[in-house]
Amino acid sequence: MTAFVLYAAPGTCARVPMIALEEAEQDFEVRVVRFMKGEHRSPAYLALNPKGKVPLLVADGEPLSENVAILLYLGDRFPGLLPRTQNERERLRIVEDLCFHSATLHPIVTRIRMSGFFVDGAEAQKSLHAKAVEAMRPNTALVEARLKGGRWWYGETWSCLDAYFFWVWFRVTGAGFPAQHYPACADHARRMAQRPAVQRALAREAEMERQLESEGLAFRPPDPPAKVE
Ligand SMILES: N[C@@H](CCC(=O)N[C@@H](CS)C(=O)NCC(=O)O)C(=O)O
Incomplete structure (x- = not known):
């Protein structure tokens, strides 16, 4: 077993x-x-x-x-x-990053990908989708800056935060989010896809x-x- x-x-x-x-x-x-x-x-x-x-x-x-x-x-x-931590403060930084994915990005992703889960009717769904895309932009800009130059979430070293953002990116691309403005995120996804x-x-x-x-x-x-x- x-x-x-x-x-x-x-x-x-x-x-x-x-x-x-x-x-x-x-x-x-x-x-x-x-x-x-x-x-x-x-x-x-x-x-x-x-x-x-x-x-x-x-x-x-x-x-x-x-x-x-x-x-x-x-x-x-x-x-x-996950990175090894020396003290509680460093561990809380990791919790902060995990919560950013689960509590900030994920709910926006769902509203982009599945607006129909939240509101009825084509107009309401279109409006919710557009608002969620707007909410996603500044958050993605933060991640874009972080991943620039072939970096992982924590720089040189891969961690499961990279797996988390990889899923977020997969979910929003192809769901009407303007992914073309975030080349470092797209490059991160390509590097992720190469990992065995x-x-x-x-x-x-x-x-x-x-x-x-x-x-x-x-x-x-x-x-x-x-x-x-
Ligand atoms: N906060 C939960 C969210 C889990 C979640 O929303 N999972 C979705 C799939 S991505 C699900 O099971 N949805 C089924 C449903 O809501 O009926 C986590 O981070 O694990």
Whole structure:
């Protein structure tokens, strides 16, 4: 039996701990959660994660949800996922960066990618999408400055913050966000895609996707209401 089971769905933020586990070279099982079948709201899944979301990591039999918690947990257990810290202040800097992804970027990403989850009607969705794109711009500018010159989130050394931003970028590109203004973010995504661990994680996702397609349960996000320049 593997020590880790990751509940995930293709294209979701479960990609982040999946990359972290691959980078840490851990043996783990991925269990696909069939959103289209409502599996995330089934009693069996809600017993594990009452929030009905992915990712959920079951580590040594204990379920843990929330990317921030999962990445801190994995970072504590395995070297190379998060920078080593000397004191509480340095650790809080990492928490700050994780929360920036989970609590600032992620909600904006969802409004860009899935405006229809939040408001009804084409006009309202278009307006929400446009506002979310505007909210994303200054945040992406911060990241762009940070990644310039071929840097990782923490400079010379890769960390799972890079996996987190890689997912954010994947989600907004192709969803009407003007990605062309942020070349360092695009370059970061290219460098990420060259990492063997990332390729293994993406191959696992592709396998999940094939499985869902064979069951007629693949999820296709709707086209964005508009492309913004
Ligand atoms: N705060 C959570 C957010 C998790 C989350 O929103 N997951 C999405 C996929 S990216 C999900 O499971 N959505 C299903 C739903 O909301 O019904 C985290 O960072 O782990």
